Amino acid sequence: MTAVHLQQYSLIPKQMKKTLLSISAFLLIGLISNIYAQQQTLSVRVIKTGEEGGVNVSYDDGEFQNEVIDKLYDDDLDMGWEGEDLNIMTTFLRFQNISIPKGAIIDSAFLNIYAHEDEADEARVTIFAEATDNSAAFVETELITDRTWSTVSLPWTITEAWEIWKPYRSPDIKSVLQSVINRSGWAEGNSLTIFLRGEDQGASLLDNARDFESFENIEDPEDGGDGLHHPERIPELKIYYTLGLQQLEVTIVKTGNKGGVDVSYDDGEFQNEVIDKLFDDDLDMGWEGEDLNIMTTFLRFRNITIPQGASISSAVLYLYAHEDEADEARVTIFAEAADNSAEFVETELITDRTWTTASKPWTITEAWEIWQPYNSPDFKNVVQEVVNRSGWASGNSLTIFLRGEDQGASLLDNARDFESFENIEDPEDGGDGLHHPERIPKLVVTYSTGNAAIFEASAEIHNLQINPSVSTDGLFKVHMPESGKTSISVYGLSGNLITGINTSEKETVLDLSSLPKGIYIVKAIQNNTVYTGKIIVG
Numbered sequence: 001m002t003a004v005h006l007q008q009y010s011l012i013p014k015q016m017k018k019t020l021l022s023i024s025a026f027l028l029i030g031l032i033s034n035i036y037a038q039q040q041t042l043s044v045r046v047i048k049t050g051e052e053g054g055v056n057v058s059y060d061d062g063e064f065q066n067e068v069i070d071k072l073y074d075d076d077l078d079m080g081w082e083g084e085d086l087n088i089m090t091t092f093l094r095f096q097n098i099s100i101p102k103g104a105i106i107d108s109a110f111l112n113i114y115a116h117e118d119e120a121d122e123a124r125v126t127i128f129a130e131a132t133d134n135s136a137a138f139v140e141t142e143l144i145t146d147r148t149w150s151t152v153s154l155p156w157t158i159t160e161a162w163e164i165w166k167p168y169r170s171p172d173i174k175s176v177l178q179s180v181i182n183r184s185g186w187a188e189g190n191s192l193t194i195f196l197r198g199e200d201q202g203a204s205l206l207d208n209a210r211d212f213e214s215f216e217n218i219e220d221p222e223d224g225g226d227g228l229h230h231p232e233r234i235p236e237l238k239i240y241y242t243l244g245l246q247q248l249e250v251t252i253v254k255t256g257n258k259g260g261v262d263v264s265y266d267d268g269e270f271q272n273e274v275i276d277k278l279f280d281d282d283l284d285m286g287w288e289g290e291d292l293n294i295m296t297t298f299l300r301f302r303n304i305t306i307p308q309g310a311s312i313s314s315a316v317l318y319l320y321a322h323e324d325e326a327d328e329a330r331v332t333i334f335a336e337a338a339d340n341s342a343e344f345v346e347t348e349l350i351t352d353r354t355w356t357t358a359s360k361p362w363t364i365t366e367a368w369e370i371w372q373p374y375n376s377p378d379f380k381n382v383v384q385e386v387v388n389r390s391g392w393a394s395g396n397s398l399t400i401f402l403r404g405e406d407q408g409a410s411l412l413d414n415a416r417d418f419e420s421f422e423n424i425e426d427p428e429d430g431g432d433g434l435h436h437p438e439r440i441p442k443l444v445v446t447y448s449t450g451n452a453a454i455f456e457a458s459a460e461i462h463n464l465q466i467n468p469s470v471s472t473d474g475l476f477k478v479h480m481p482e483s484g485k486t487s488i489s490v491y492g493l494s495g496n497l498i499t500g501i502n503t504s505e506k507e508t509v510l511d512l513s514s515l516p517k518g519i520y521i522v523k524a525i526q527n528n529t530v531y532t533g534k535i536i537v538g
Helices: 003-010 014-035 174-181 380-387
Strands: 039-045 050-052 055-057 061-065 068-071 076-082 087-098 105-114 123-129 154-158 167-169 190-198 207-213 236-242 246-251 256-258 261-263 267-271 274-277 282-288 293-304 311-320 329-335 360-364 373-375 396-404 413-419 442-448 461-463 465-467 475-479 486-492 497-503 507-511 518-526 529-537
Touching: 039 087, 061 076, 076 123, 076 190, 087 236, 105 174, 105 207, 123 174, 123 207, 174 190, 246 293, 267 282, 282 329, 282 396, 293 442, 311 380, 311 413, 329 380, 329 413, 380 396, 465 529, 475 518, 486 507, 497 507
Parallel strands: 461 529
Antiparallel strands: 039 236, 050 055, 061 068, 061 087, 076 087, 076 207, 087 190, 105 167, 105 236, 123 154, 123 190, 246 442, 256 261, 267 274, 267 293, 282 293, 282 413, 293 396, 311 373, 311 442, 329 360, 329 396, 465 475, 475 507, 486 497, 486 518, 518 529
8 A cells, every 4th residue: 555545544443444354355355266267158059950841940959769869850858767668768959059168167057948748757867968079960870879978977866846838957067068178179169969868767657757848849739838839948058157267379470472482571670760671581689789780579460369358367479599699688578559450561660650568578698599499578468458458359460579679889699589480490500491380489378358257256246336437538437325435446457456545525536547548447345335347548
């Protein structure tokens, strides 16, 4: 706290201090747990995959009678045991486009289904998933043994009486789904199949199978129905999940061709204030003491699929040396302060670009050996400033600058040369004369998308009234329900506390004109109640 804040804090009654500290601690726990993960929800239903006699049908839901498929489309789906006919019924439900990335944590998952009959006899079912990266469509000729089942399963003993056309829910099948999402070949958008496998409950006149509505469901008039299809009763899979840390790897890409050679205009160098060249075997950063040149490398990375406001945990460049070099090089890492970095042209000056206020110094004292890999320090604060911009969007381009500095006249070469997109191992240096794509400059960013949930840990969260919500001059008026002692804090989307004040006014003006453009979260505590709101400094 600043001296002013300490003085203001000392004026708060002791009990109020304890309350504020308790709430702050509670929120901090929520902040820590949520900054790296935010719960999201996915709801998917069985979808149309064909047409039979002018009727929409799906081959993604059906049933096996013992070991063979009974049918691929019907009004209802049976799971459990038919004691009179001695049939084990196994329902399969294939859900397409499961938009959950590998590494996500499944918090809970349920099947939501509607009963097709009144049934009360106990049914014993076990829930599996298909143990595959991307579940294939079903065909009528296959056997139940044609599929590989997950080793993880969940028993479901149904004793509750079911009433026709009423909704029911499976137990939580998160462990079953997690076994699929954790597969090394799983990818976002793949298909996933759930099996509901009955068991032999012995010869009986009881119907220990439960029938539920399929994709093709119709309310049968003979059962008192309306004769209509009900899309809301199609089997649904609902998944609640959190995204842990995710990693994006991007390299410089081809943007042109010169003399039959692939080149990129997305990496190059400025010599002092002008572009030296847009394509070459190597890129120089640092200081050329003999020629008195400050060398600045630029690396423009396309399709940065990081959402606006994500929390950047780390950002590192991976490079390969182009020469043996040992003299100290002092470099500073910036990014272009732009929503979507434009392509470079040979005529532009270094001053044509706006640079981030955030930067990261990189003093290179380690000797570099030709064609060996090296990496930059972590410059997450630089990337964070860009993705916090109100106009940033997933898929935009981002430029990183590696800016040398004047280290004085010298015969030393205080620049470090590294491999470009067009790299070739020069035979004169003992190389193989080949291009090495693995040596193209690479940016690796680790991030999470959970920061929107910073203050969702408490059950007592209320909307904070702030006008305007977007301000170009950085001035915002906070409206509290009443006058009284209030603590107001401003956070960045990465969870960092930026500033805070204590006030007793019902309306307080926040002056955030000194902050960079971007999205911020405001938290206010009054009378043991927490209020939050989101603002944009534009």
